[in-house]
Structure formats: structure tokens, C-alpha cells
Amino acid sequence: MTYCATSPSLCVLEKLVHVEDPDLLPALVMVRYAVPEELAMETIDLAALPDRWRLQESWTQRRGDRWHAALATPLLGVPSVIVPLEGSPDMNVLINHRHQAASAIRIIAAEPFALDVRLF
Numbered sequence: 001m002t003y004c005a006t007s008p009s010l011c012v013l014e015k016l017v018h019v020e021d022p023d024l025l026p027a028l029v030m031v032r033y034a035v036p037e038e039l040a041m042e043t044i045d046l047a048a049l050p051d052r053w054r055l056q057e058s059w060t061q062r063r064g065d066r067w068h069a070a071l072a073t074p075l076l077g078v079p080s081v082i083v084p085l086e087g088s089p090d091m092n093v094l095i096n097h098r099h100q101a102a103s104a105i106r107i108i109a110a111e112p113f114a115l116d117v118r119l120f
Contacts, residue, residue, distance in 0.1 A: 004093045
């Protein structure tokens with residue numbers, strides 16, 4: 001499974017929340033994908049999530065595991081835990097590479113980048 005976001009800035013935020021020591025970060029690469037418009041994506045809306053979902057990592061993990069195992073869609077769109085705004089165009093997108101249609105997703109660019117030191 002690949003974890004993505006719909007904007008580079010959200011990708012950076014999602015990475016930052018897991019950084020404990022910036023000196024241990026490997027070289028970073030921003031990967032851009034081309035996804036055919038007709039590719040099916042299941043979307044979980046913020047309103048459909050249980051109260052306090054941001055604190056229930058086990059619930060969100062089980063929900064993602066069910067989607068992954070079901071192979072119903074190659075993509076799953078989910079709200080960001082960091083910026084959970086209803087109606088936001090930015091979301092996290094998971095790619096299920098076990099789904100047959102996922103082979104239609106193409107990498108179109110891979111650009112090295114460094115996080116701005118002011119973030120730390």
C-alpha cells in the first residue's frame with residue numbers, strides 16, 4: 001500500500017508529524033502520480049467517522065485493513081488527521097497495489113526535496 005495526499009503541502013505535513021529527529025531523515029523524494037479519472041475511489045467523509053476518531057488509531061487501522069482486503073477499489077480517500085476540515089479538497093489517498101486496476105496508476109515525476117529547516 002502507498003500513502004499519498006492530494007497536495008505536496010499535505011504530504012509534507014503528514015511526514016512531519018512522524019519525525020522525531022530530523023537528522024535521521026533519509027533523503028526525501030516527492031513522487032507525483034497520474035491517476036486515470038475513471039479509476040474508482042472509495043471516499044470516507046469526515047462526517048461518517050466516529051466521534052474522537054483522531055484518537056482511535058486502532059479503529060482507523062481496522063477500517064483501512066477492511067478496505068485493503070476487500071479489493072473493491074484501488075483508491076481510498078480519507079480525511080487528514082492533521083487538518084480535518086469538512087469539504088476540504090485536500091485528503092490522503094491510499095493506493096491498494098493488490099487491486100488489478102492499480103496498475104493503471106503511473107509515476108510521472110520523482111523530485112528530490114529537503115524540508116525547510118525552519119520546520120524544526
